Amino acid sequence: MAMDTPPRWDRKMQQRLARGEAAALGEFYDRFASLVHSLAHRVLDDDAAADQVTREVFGYIWENPDDYDPKQGNMRSWVAKLTQRQAVYRLRQAEATAYAETGQGSAEELEQKVRRASVAARADYIVTSMPAPLRAALELAYFQRRDYRQTAADLGVTEDEARRRLRLGLQLLSSANTRALEGSSPPGYGRAL
Numbered sequence: 001m002a003m004d005t006p007p008r009w010d011r012k013m014q015q016r017l018a019r020g021e022a023a024a025l026g027e028f029y030d031r032f033a034s035l036v037h038s039l040a041h042r043v044l045d046d047d048a049a050a051d052q053v054t055r056e057v058f059g060y061i062w063e064n065p066d067d068y069d070p071k072q073g074n075m076r077s078w079v080a081k082l083t084q085r086q087a088v089y090r091l092r093q094a095e096a097t098a099y100a101e102t103g104q105g106s107a108e109e110l111e112q113k114v115r116r117a118s119v120a121a122r123a124d125y126i127v128t129s130m131p132a133p134l135r136a137a138l139e140l141a142y143f144q145r146r147d148y149r150q151t152a153a154d155l156g157v158t159e160d161e162a163r164r165r166l167r168l169g170l171q172l173l174s175s176a177n178t179r180a181l182e183g184s185s186p187p188g189y190g191r192a193l
Contacts, residue, residue: 010068010075017065025062032076033058035128036083042124043087043117049094053087060086080125088118123176130172137165138173 016024033054040053060082061068068078095110127135133155140146140154152162 007070007074010070013075014065014068014070017062025058028061029058032079035076036079039080039083039121039124040087040090042121043084043091044094045117049090050087053083053090056086057083077129080129084118084121084125087121088114091117119176123173126172126176130169134165134169134172137162138169141166 013024013028017028036054036057037050040057041047041050044050044053057079061079068075072078091114092110095113098104099106099110127138130138136155137151140151141148146154148162148166149159151166152159155162155165157165
């Protein structure tokens with residue numbers, strides 16, 4: 001399970017990156033590289049393209065640490081939003097090039113593919129960003145096929161609490177489909193990398 005990032009860490013990391021500390025970038029990379037790569041891979045379904053997006057996202061963060069706005073959410077959310085936007089941009093670019101070269105497909109098919117990839121990436125992001133208790137309950141229910149009673153026993157909480165966590169986690173996940181491409185770029189961070 002991923003560690004929740006404390007807001008104090010976010011502020012200090014932003015300050016260190018703004019000062020140009022190479023060690024800060026290494027620490028930042030160690031913390032978020034797997035998130036960035038997995039989200040990019042989820043959208044692009046290509047390791048090389050995901051590697052490229054990962055480099056682009058960390059390069060952007062290194063050059064623009066002041067673009068992070070704590071009022072918009074934690075640093076993990078910012079990184080995920082940057083990644084999703086860049087990966088969707090790359091997917092559109094690759095699909096448009098393939099369409100131009102082969103003449104197969106249509107603009108509607110391209111947008112459907114982008115929408116599906118964006119929804120999947122948003123769902124992954126929602127799961128990795130949700131509080132650890134909700135994520136743990138969903139992981140038990142989904143991956144280990146536990147019902148709410150078994151989930152409650154495994155987590156050491158009441159059955160009512162397990163149901164509440166599962167319900168809230170599922171409600172958050174349901175927003176992945178409805179909010180995936182609102183305006184095509186994530187709210188709060190509108191400019192391209």
